[in-house]
Amino acid sequence: MKLKYTLLIMVLAIWSVLNAQPRLSDPGATKETVALFSNLFKIRQKGYLLGHQDALAYGVNWKYQKGKSDIKDVVGDYPSLYGWELGHLEIGADLNLDSVPFDKMKSFIKKGYSRGGVITLSWHGNNPLTGKSAWDAAPGSVASILPGGTKHEVFLQQLDRVAVFLSDLKGKKGESIPILFRPFHELTGHWFWWGAKTCTAEEYIRLFRFTVNYLRQDKQLHNLIIVYNTGTEFGTKTEFLERYPGDEFVDVLSFDTYQHSSQAVDTAFVTKLKHSLSVIDDVARERNKLAAVGEIGFNKIPYSDWFTQVLQPALRDHKMAYVLLWRNAGYKHQDGTTEFYAPYKGHASANNFLRYYNAPETIFQKEARTLKLYK
Numbered sequence: 427m428k429l430k431y432t433l434l435i436m437v438l439a440i441w442s443v444l445n446a447q448p449r450l451s452d453p454g455a456t457k458e459t460v461a462l463f464s465n466l467f468k469i470r471q472k473g474y475l476l477g478h479q480d481a482l483a484y485g486v487n488w489k490y491q492k493g494k495s496d497i498k499d500v501v502g503d504y505p506s507l508y509g510w511e512l513g514h515l516e517i518g519a520d521l522n523l524d525s526v527p528f529d530k531m532k533s534f535i536k537k538g539y540s541r542g543g544v545i546t547l548s549w550h551g552n553n554p555l556t557g558k559s560a561w562d563a564a565p566g567s568v569a570s571i572l573p574g575g576t577k578h579e580v581f582l583q584q585l586d587r588v589a590v591f592l593s594d595l596k597g598k599k600g601e602s603i604p605i606l607f608r609p610f611h612e613l614t615g616h617w618f619w620w621g622a623k624t625c626t627a628e629e630y631i632r633l634f635r636f637t638v639n640y641l642r643q644d645k646q647l648h649n650l651i652i653v654y655n656t657g658t659e660f661g662t663k664t665e666f667l668e669r670y671p672g673d674e675f676v677d678v679l680s681f682d683t684y685q686h687s688s689q690a691v692d693t694a695f696v697t698k699l700k701h702s703l704s705v706i707d708d709v710a711r712e713r714n715k716l717a718a719v720g721e722i723g724f725n726k727i728p729y730s731d732w733f734t735q736v737l738q739p740a741l742r743d744h745k746m747a748y749v750l751l752w753r754n755a756g757y758k759h760q761d762g763t764t765e766f767y768a769p770y771k772g773h774a775s776a777n778n779f780l781r782y783y784n785a786p787e788t789i790f791q792k793e794a795r796t797l798k799l800y801k
């Protein structure tokens with residue numbers, strides 16, 4: 427009797443350990459992709475990767491200078507997560523929508539990976555129905571590109587171009603570079619053609635599943651870690667999951683958020699941020715997925731202690747795998763606005779960012795390299 431009982435306990439213990447093992451939604455994922463995913467789980471005991479969009483391409487007042495990055499100029503180290511943007515790849519352009527040449531982007535991706543960093547890709551793709559931008563939220567856009575829709579073939583051609591780019595990202599040994607792929611992001615917002623006002627939940631889910639299946643099965647891409655990404659519109663787990671494509675199609679649960687108000691510490695923003703973090707933290711734990719912040723920032727960092735007084739404390743009690751600061755575009759001639767979310771040398775928040783860098787939980791490039799995320 428006693429032996430039976432001990433055996434049962436052992437079986438249960440093994441079962442729960444096995445079940446707690448993070449499993450990628452792609453059963454055929456490459457070994458580097460599997461390793462990255464499980465290492466991102468592990469590092470959460472210690473902290474999270476700090477990312478920056480377009481970090482190596484340009485910053486405030488500079489473009490394409492070898493080895494340069496605004497973050498590196500401030501802390502002497504690169505971010506550990508590099509965000510890049512695919513918009514306009516789908517129409518066969520040589521430059522993305524923010525004028526980054528795709529051939530340069532490829533070499534930056536390879537560079538970041540060779541340093542032991544991690545790559546995430548977003549896709550502000552043009553609207554296949556109207557041919558206009560990602561922000562053209564024309565009704566019926568999603569329906570038109572699903573199988574049987576009038577623009578399905580156009581969408582397939584777009585996906586084919588994305589697939590060619592993704593399959594071309596190789597490390598030194600010819601291995602595919604694992605990518606945190608974040609398509610159809612900020613899905614709960616209304617500004618993109620795949621947004622919540624432009625399609626039904628069912629249509630969004632079909633689009634997401636179709637895209638993942640097409641890249642995985644038809645294109646045989648097995649280096650993708652799939653990121654589901656909402657805006658801040660959700661308040662509850664049910665709302666967060668309203669358009670969730672399902673555990674077999676998603677690996678990372680995330681949302682995007684920005685502080686817009688002029689107050690230094692905006693308590694409403696902080697309260698909402700903490701709440702959103704706890705919602706995705708809970709859902710991720712229940713589903714054995716990773717949680718992360720897809721994009722975050724306070725444009726122009728008007729409050730110089732923002733990193734240690736707002737971002738750091740909000741994240742402290744949550745298990746995020748990574749956080750991505752959006753791009754340091756600087757002055758934008760197209761619309762006359764200025765945009766940057768990470769400090770640059772000489773900016774008032776530089777010292778504060780250095781303190782944030784030195785915090786035990788933030789992981790930048792040098793530390794990421796020692797963590798051997800692909801082994």
Ligand code: BMA
Pocket residue numbers: 511523524550752753755765
């Ligand atoms: C937005 C802004 C735009 C940019 C777009 C896609 O948030 O930064 O200037 O074109 O992201 O990268």
